[in-house]
Amino acid sequence: MEPVRLAVVGAGLVGSKHARLVSSEPASSLVGICDVDSRRKSVAERFDVPFYQDLEALLAERNPEGAIIATPNGTHSAVAEVCTRNGMDMLIEKPIANSVGEARQIVQSAEAAGCQVLVGHHRRHNPLIQEARSIVQGDTLGRLVAVSITWALLKPADWYEVDWRCRRPSGGPVMVNLIHELDVLRFICGEIRQVYAQSGSSARGLEVEDSLSITLSFDSGALGSILASDATPSPWSYELTSGENPYYFHTTENSYYFLGTQASLALPKMELWQYADPARAGWQHPLEQSRRKVAKADPLVLQLEHFCRVVRREEPPLVDGRDGTRSLAVALAVLESIDRKAPVELA
Numbered sequence: 001m002e003p004v005r006l007a008v009v010g011a012g013l014v015g016s017k018h019a020r021l022v023s024s025e026p027a028s029s030l031v032g033i034c035d036v037d038s039r040r041k042s043v044a045e046r047f048d049v050p051f052y053q054d055l056e057a058l059l060a061e062r063n064p065e066g067a068i069i070a071t072p073n074g075t076h077s078a079v080a081e082v083c084t085r086n087g088m089d090m091l092i093e094k095p096i097a098n099s100v101g102e103a104r105q106i107v108q109s110a111e112a113a114g115c116q117v118l119v120g121h122h123r124r125h126n127p128l129i130q131e132a133r134s135i136v137q138g139d140t141l142g143r144l145v146a147v148s149i150t151w152a153l154l155k156p157a158d159w160y161e162v163d164w165r166c167r168r169p170s171g172g173p174v175m176v177n178l179i180h181e182l183d184v185l186r187f188i189c190g191e192i193r194q195v196y197a198q199s200g201s202s203a204r205g206l207e208v209e210d211s212l213s214i215t216l217s218f219d220s221g222a223l224g225s226i227l228a229s230d231a232t233p234s235p236w237s238y239e240l241t242s243g244e245n246p247y248y249f250h251t252t253e254n255s256y257y258f259l260g261t262q263a264s265l266a267l268p269k270m271e272l273w274q275y276a277d278p279a280r281a282g283w284q285h286p287l288e289q290s291r292r293k294v295a296k297a298d299p300l301v302l303q304l305e306h307f308c309r310v311v312r313r314e315e316p317p318l319v320d321g322r323d324g325t326r327s328l329a330v331a332l333a334v335l336e337s338i339d340r341k342a343p344v345e346l347a
């Protein structure tokens with residue numbers, strides 16, 4: 001089978017990573033890179049593909065079948081509009097857009113043009129997350145009563161040297177990082193009905209928050225909490241514990257806890273805790289720990305392979321535009337709750 005011809009739009013931190021994968025994976029071939037910044041030409045040179053500052057020209061001359069949009073969040077809808085007009089299927093980096101209105105515009109235009117949208121919530125492709133989902137949604141845990149996440153790490157100071165990362169709504173841990181946790185929670189635990197959040201920004205003193213406490217209610221009746229900070233030297237975050245991305249220092253801790261009526265599960269070590277004798281339950285009786293083995297795989301590679309199958313119309317997107325819009329709406333509700341100092345209901 002011929003590799004799927006893909007273009008990458010936006011060749012910054014994430015776009016250059018996509019470009020490397022697209023050019024190295026057998027399922028895809030990189031046909032060109034577009035970036036408004038001429039300095040990014042070096043990325044195209046690295047992969048020996050043509051560089052464009054004009055997306056229309058790339059699409060006309062290189063004839064890709066799909067595009068990976070890895071530009072800043074606020075530009076996704078304008079870039080997607082050009083792609084849709086040219087019949088491109090799109091892998092759009094998360095969040096799908098900065099506002100629900102922009103996201104809906106992307107979805108409506110793509111649906112009208114028959115273009116597929118896959119939103120880059122890549123963790124859903126991780127076998128670890130898929131196994132956790134099947135445990136939580138299966139019988140092992142009983143009914144989920146609560147979930148707790150600690151997301152705490154230290155971003156290097158130069159990470160905040162890029163202007164959009166310091167400003168609302170694109171920058172800050174909610175839209176950049178915690179949208180991943182919120183999306184994973186929706187995937188594993190079901191829809192989120194209400195959020196209540198408080199934030200602090202005293203560690204960095206930027207416009208965007210650096211620490212948060214978020215309370216969640218799920219449609220199922222389960223409760224959730226996320227304690228988060230990107231300004232602390234802590235080993236407890238998905239990035240550092242999961243080993244998903246070798247860039248991050250790896251710690252052998254857990255950072256997600258799912259609590260059910262029959263058992264509890266800690267991620268990413270996949271530790272299941274349940275009573276040794278189910279007939280003798282209660283805090284005085286012995287709990288037993290077992291571990292589920294999950295094969296390691298790079299979710300960005302799995303996401304790319306999936307996108308190629310989406311372009312070939314072999315599979316529907318795992319995270320389509322509507323689904324990505326829902327995760328965006330939850331993240332925006334967190335910011336709204338912080339501003340209003342009140343719980344926010346999700347429609």
Ligand SMILES: NC(=O)c1ccc[n+]([C@@H]2O[C@H](COP(=O)([O-])OP(=O)(O)OC[C@H]3O[C@@H](n4cnc5c(N)ncnc54)[C@H](O)[C@@H]3O)[C@@H](O)[C@H]2O)c1
Nearest residue numbers: 010011012013014015035036037070071072073075093094
């Ligand atoms: N999936 C993930 O884990 C993950 C991680 C980080 C960032 N992201 C997302 O990826 C996107 C990019 O983030 P980043 O950190 O790589 O940003 P970045 O600032 O490093 O790179 C963005 C690039 O896009 C270019 N650009 C801006 N407007 C453009 C336009 N209209 N057309 C073409 N190029 C344009 C910029 O010149 C820059 O080179 C964001 O949506 C971000 O939220 C996803």
